[in-house]
Amino acid sequence: MAPSAVLCGAVVLGERARVLHGAVLTAEDGEVRIGADTVVMEGALIRGRAGFPAHVGDAVLVGPHAHVNGARVEDEVFVATGASLFPGSVAETGTELRINSVLQVNSRLPQGTVLPIGWIAAGDPAELFSPDRHDELWEVQRGLDFPGTVYNVPRGTSMRELMKRQAEYYGTHQHDRIIED
Numbered sequence: 297m298a299p300s301a302v303l304c305g306a307v308v309l310g311e312r313a314r315v316l317h318g319a320v321l322t323a324e325d326g327e328v329r330i331g332a333d334t335v336v337m338e339g340a341l342i343r344g345r346a347g348f349p350a351h352v353g354d355a356v357l358v359g360p361h362a363h364v365n366g367a368r369v370e371d372e373v374f375v376a377t378g379a380s381l382f383p384g385s386v387a388e389t390g391t392e393l394r395i396n397s398v399l400q401v402n403s404r405l406p407q408g409t410v411l412p413i414g415w416i417a418a419g420d421p422a423e424l425f426s427p428d429r430h431d432e433l434w435e436v437q438r439g440l441d442f443p444g445t446v447y448n449v450p451r452g453t454s455m456r457e458l459m460k461r462q463a464e465y466y467g468t469h470q471h472d473r474i475i476e477d
Contacts, residue, residue, distance in 0.1 A: 301336075306344070310334065310354065323350075324468075326366060331356060341365070348383040348445075359395075365446075367399065370407075379411075383445050400437055401445040 297303070298317040305323030310332035315321065318339045321328050326344030331354035336342060339361045344350040348366025352358065356369055359377040366383030369375065372390050379393040384402040388409075393399060397411040400418040409424075411417050416425045418436045425433040443451050447458055 316340075326350070328352075331371065334358070337362070345383055353389075376413075382442070400440055401442050402440045 297315045300317045301315040302320045302322070303315070304321070306327045307321045307323045308327070308329045309315070310330055312333050313330045314335045316336060316338045319336045321330070321336065321342045323344040325346040327349040328342050328344040329349065329351045330336065331352055333354055334352055334356040336358045337360045340358045342350050342352065342358065342364045343366065345366035350364055350366055352364065352369045353371035353373065355372045356375065358364060358375045359379065361378050362375045363380040364375065365381065367381035367385040367387070369381065369387045370389040373387050374392040375381070375387070376393060376395045376397070378396040379398070381387060381393070381399045382401040385399040386404045387393060387399060388405060388407040390408045391405045392410045393405070394411060394413045396414045398416045399405055399411065399422065400416060402420065403418050403422045404420045405411060405417050406421045411424060414427050416427070416433055417423070418425065418433060418440060423436060443449050443453060447461070449458060
């Protein structure tokens, strides 16, 4: 583990797993498990959530600035720079999520699928959408319940209410302290 990486809460690293500089693995209210021979690169975020632990399998690359939030990444998956996986999503064995791609909440990327650069996958099994197909994507994505899954609120909850709740939740860190070896 690099000295500038951050592990918080119930984080379990498999044999020979590597966590590089600036990566954050946070298991404040849901566990994070990283498999053997997996590399989490610089600036990546892996977050376990209540009801949505983050499980990353064996022989996985989580690229720089990737975001794995309450998702399951099976073995031998390539998660490229800037890719995002949201709560309840599953990237099955041998999948590739290329640069800046997105696997939406409660969606499953079937084994061996390649999600192209900048594309979005939504549904179970996931349908792949190029960025110019927003209206079609929204028809699938709306039913996946992002606000309910991620924030436990109904669609249409005001940002004022949502951010008040989030500020209270993250306020729990105001008394954190660094533990020295």
